[in-house]
Amino acid sequence: MSYNRHELIALLRRHGIAPTHQRLEIANVLFSRCEHLAADQILTLVNERHAETSKATVYNTLNLFRDCGLIREVIVDPKRVFYDPNTEPHHHLYNIDTGEITDIPANDLAVSGLPELPPGMVTEGVDIVVRVRTL
Amino acid sequence: MSYNRHELIALLRRHGIAPTHQRLEIANVLFSRCEHLAADQILTLVNERHAETSKATVYNTLNLFRDCGLIREVIVDPKRVFYDPNTEPHHHLYNIDTGEITDIPANDLAVSGLPELPPGMVTEGVDIVVRVRTL
DNA sequence: GCCGGGATTAGACAAAGTCCAATCTTTGGC
DNA sequence: GCCAAAGATTGGACTTTGTCTAATCCCGGC
Numbered sequence A, B: 001m002s003y004n005r006h007e008l009i010a011l012l013r014r015h016g017i018a019p020t021h022q023r024l025e026i027a028n029v030l031f032s033r034c035e036h037l038a039a040d041q042i043l044t045l046v047n048e049r050h051a052e053t054s055k056a057t058v059y060n061t062l063n064l065f066r067d068c069g070l071i072r073e074v075i076v077d078p079k080r081v082f083y084d085p086n087t088e089p090h091h092h093l094y095n096i097d098t099g100e101i102t103d104i105p106a107n108d109l110a111v112s113g114l115p116e117l118p119p120g121m122v123t124e125g126v127d128i129v130v131r132v133r134t135l
Numbered sequence C: 001g002c003c004g005g006g007a008t009t010a011g012a013c014a015a016a017g018t019c020c021a022a023t024c025t026t027t028g029g030c
Numbered sequence D: 001g002c003c004a005a006a007g008a009t010t011g012g013a014c015t016t017t018g019t020c021t022a023a024t025c026c027c028g029g030c
Helices: A005-014 A021-032 A039-046 A055-067 B005-014 B021-032 B039-046 B055-067
Strands: A072-077 A080-084 A090-095 A101-105 A110-112 A121-134 B072-077 B080-084 B090-095 B101-105 B110-112 B121-134
Touching: A005 A021, A021 A039, A021 A055, A039 A055, A039 A080, A055 A080, A072 A090, A072 A121, A072 B072, A080 A101, B005 B021, B021 B039, B021 B055, B039 B055, B039 B080, B055 B080, B072 B090, B072 B121, B080 B101
Parallel strands: A090 A121, B090 B121
Antiparallel strands: A072 A080, A090 A101, A110 B110, A121 B121, B072 B080, B090 B101
C-alpha cells in the first residue's frame, strides 16, 4: 500500500482529482503509512521538511478525498475526525485509553437481525466500533 | 420513560448523585423525551422558561451522568456529542441528511466473526451505527 | 439555623474546523 | 511553449464545541 509519485498521480486522476503539489504530499502521507491520522497530524507530517501546505488546504483536501471515496472518515473520538486510507469494507477497534485505532476486516464478519429500514431510506454503510480498554 | 420529580430524585440518588435543582432540570429534559440531544439543545431546553442553568453546569452534569451510567454518549456526528437516556443495550440508525438518530434494540441483533482481542484488553462495548440516507 | 464541602457560575480560554478574498498554479487550446 | 481561464492555495479571522478557574452559592447533617 505504498505508492511512488507516478502511482499517486494516477490514483488522484482516476478519482477525478487534479494532482497538485500539496495534494500529492497529503496523499503520500496518508498512503505511505497504514495509520489513522487526524487533520492536525497530517498537517504536521506534511510540513515536516519544508513548510509548504496550509491548514486550510489540508482540510480542503481531506474533505475532497473523502467526497471522492479515496479515504474514509472514522468517527470514534468526539474531539477529532480520523482519516483512513483503507477503503476496503472493514470496521474498527478503538482503544479508549491510548486512542489507538485498528482495522477489523469485514470479510468474515456478519451482522444479523438488523430491522427493516423505513421506506424511502437507503443504507449508506454500517460502522462497527469495538471499544476496548487496556486491563 | 417519563418520571415525576420524586422518581427523578430517587433515580439520581440510586446512582450516587446529589439531586440539585439544575441536575433535576437536566434529568427531566433528558428523560421526559426519548430523543438524542446535544449539549447545546439541552442548554436551550433547560432555560426555556427561566434562565437558571449555565453552560458549564450542563457540561459538568452531562459528563457526571455519563460517568455514573445514567446516560450514554452517542458519537456519530463529528460536530457534537449526543446524549442518550436509553441505557439498555442498543445501537443506532443515523440519517446523515437530517441528523436524526433512532434506536435499534440489541435484542435480536447478533455480530459474528469478531476477531480475538489482543491479550490484556477488555471489550468496553460494541457500537453499531447504520448510516442511512433519504433517497 | 449554622457550617463545610460540594455545586454552580460567568467568562476566559482552547482546539477543531470553516470561510473569505487575494494570490498563485495548472491546464488545455493554440 | 505561451496565455488566459478555471481552479487551487493561502493567512488569518471567525465559529463552534467544550473545558477551566476562581469566586460565590446552596444543600444536608448536625
